[in-house]
Amino acid sequence: MEPTSAPACPLVSVIIPCYNHGVYLPEAFASVWQQDYPAVEIIVVDDGSTDTTRQVAQAYPGVSYFYQPNQGLSAARNTGIAHSAGQYLLFLDADDWLLPGALATNVQYLQQQPDLAFVSGGHDKVFVTTGVVRPEAQEVRADHYQQLLQGNYIGMHAAVLYQRWAFEELRYDVTLRACEDYDVYLRLARAHPVAHHTQRIAAYRLHGANMSGNIPLMLRTVLAVLQRQAPHLRSPAEHAALARGQAIWRAYYGGELYRKLQTTPGTAAELRLLATLYPKLFLRTILPSNATMLKQLLKKCIPNAGLRLLHQTGIYGGYQPAIGQVALGDFGRLTPFSANFGYSRGGPVDRYYIEQFLQREAPAIRGRVLEIGDNAYTLQFGQGVTQSDVLHIDADSPGATFIGDLSDAPHIPDNLFDCIVLTQTLHLIYEYKQALATCHRLLKPGGTLLLTVPGITPIDAGAWGDTWYWSFTDKALRRLLADTFPSQTLEIGSHGNVFVASAFLYGMGVAEVTPSQLDVYDPQYQVINTVKAVKAPLDARPA
Known part of the structure; x- marks a missing residue:
């Protein structure tokens, strides 16, 4: 017996929730039946309407009509899913309509890429009072989840065609009074591939009864939907995207x-x-x-x-x-907004100062460079790097070229490096004076140490908490570094103020603090201190 092949035109279920918008239904039906795609069913879910919705829907033999007491848009869409039979699902609001070629275009994407949970396209905004039609079509080719964290680039639900299997693992959240579609986009895009194109699929009618006109409700709900994603973020880029999206x-x-x-x-x-x-x-x-x-x-x-x-x-x-x-x-709380230095809110506040420092001193990150832990900053800021080395205390660390403790590393030769990048590590070394002496020994004459240390800071709640020994002021650094580096080559920087220190302690993300706030310095509230120290060249050393 030969296997049964998939139908050339799988059934598309067009689900139309309707609450007192019966007057618009004939236009919505017509836009579906005028499609050049043959396999379509229309399902109307009457969400407790008191107008002519029932009479209008039941007047069309090709429409399946279902009534439920008023429960809201999410519940109506879930009812439509339960009564549908299509391999693909499209949700069309009663007062909107599909544009020509909509179904054929989106079906083709899902047939060619069956692993997609959904495909979305552009749409037209139709302003009823003025008659203006404004095309909306944003190009997004990759990183769809990250892009959605920064905003709803889809913008209109009828421009989306879903795989039926996508709703085997989720339904619309009936507790949401708005943004339930955005919630579904985020949840599916987090777990599955999705696609987007710029061909316009549907028309979105804007009139006085749109829920989107309730601005306090919309903002409150969209921020709540975004915040639901915080526990699922997997990278600093996603945390930053969430913070940007909230802003x-x-x-x-x-x-x-x-x-x-x-x-x-x-x-x-x-x-x-x-x-x-x-x-x-x-x-x-x-x-x-x-x-x-x-x-x-x-x-x-x-x-x-x-x-x-x-x-x-x-x-x-x-x-x-x-x-x-x-x-x-x-x-006014006893726990921080984020217990992981603000990574869950867009990244730590102190990274602003660290990366500004490294950007400013980037010309010194050249030749053979040693970085502690990994070489991310070497790759990001280095200029003319000929060899990038990594010192790590863990022998199993991938990418490490030297294994050992910076405070005791006799196996690493003297005068080897043009630059050492030592960011946010010295406070984890109990014998920090020996670590600084090692840095001086490993640098070539004329080589540069770029060092950052915490001042006012939370203490790591994870693995680093067991070896979090110190904080350093700018004055302490000047005395410490003078023991190994010539004083005339030391450049000590200090950054922070009372607001930034408070924001950092509470776990605010860097995107939640403005540059104008970050750039104000108050020496009483040192959040990050930086050092540029140059080893004396051979001809400058005492005889």
Whole structure:
């Protein structure tokens, strides 16, 4: 008996959830039946409508109609999945429609690449009040999960065609009042290959009843959906993408809300949201023509809260909270936001200073270079590197060219390296003075040590916690390094301030702190200290 081959045109189930949008259904049906793809079923899930949805849907013999009490969009889509028979699934909102060639285009992608969980395309935005049609088609060729962490590049659900098997492992989350499609994209793209193209698949009708007009709900939900991905991130790049995505969504909805409030009175929720996201825009919105009057009003009526708001917006710089009136906000907690130095929120704050230092001193990372642990920074910043070596204490470490303890490494020859990159390691070595002496011995005359050490810092909760011995101030480094390197060749740098130190201790990600905040230095709050130390050339040594 010969095996049965797959059908040339697998069935596509077009699932249309509908809540009081019966008037739009005939246009949606017509857009499906006008496709040049022959194997289609239409399923309408009436989510407790009180309009003509039932009568309209049942008037078309080619439509399967199912009713449920109102439970929301996610539940309606799940009901549609349960009643569908197609190998491929498409979700079309009742007030939208498919463009010509939509099904054939997306089916071809899934047939050619059956391991894809879904394929998505572009779409048209149709603005009902103005009649304007705006094409939306963003090109994304790779790293789809990482790209989705930074924003919903798909933008419209009907532009997506799913494999049926994708819903064998998940369903739409009925607890989400919005962004349930974005949640599904992220969950599937995290676990399976997906694809995207720029051919426009569907039309998205924008009118006053769209849920996307509820900006506080949309922002609150999209940030919650993104945060669900935090435990599943696998790399620093993904952590950074999540942090960028959170910032991008805040900026997007903050801008949308500000534009809306220029012409429409805001609700209390909208005004609170704008004040949180963009205090300056909030002030312009509630009193756009007289900032002086606003300042006097706030000082007179609500001195502490008013001056605090003016301080947050940059209008008034001399604010100090009264005793007992400090507003801790998100810092009013006994546990950090991240217990892994901020890696789960986009990367550690201190990496900003370390990488700025290495970028500035990149010309010294040349010739034969030794880095401790791995050679990531050598590869990233090196200029004219002829040989990259790695010293690691673990004999099983991949990529290590030398094994041993930096404080006692007699097997490594003298005067071997043009540069040693020693970042965030000295504090883990109990005999740190011997380690610095080893660095001096291993450098060629005229060679450079690039060193960074923690000042104010959390302590690692993992393996490094057992050997986390020290922190160093800039003054301590100057005295320590003077024992081995000529003082005139030492360049000591120090970085941090009270806000950055607090942000680092609480586990905020580097993307959550602005360069203008990071670049302010207060010597009382040293987060990272850096050293450039040059070994004296032969002709400069004492006889």
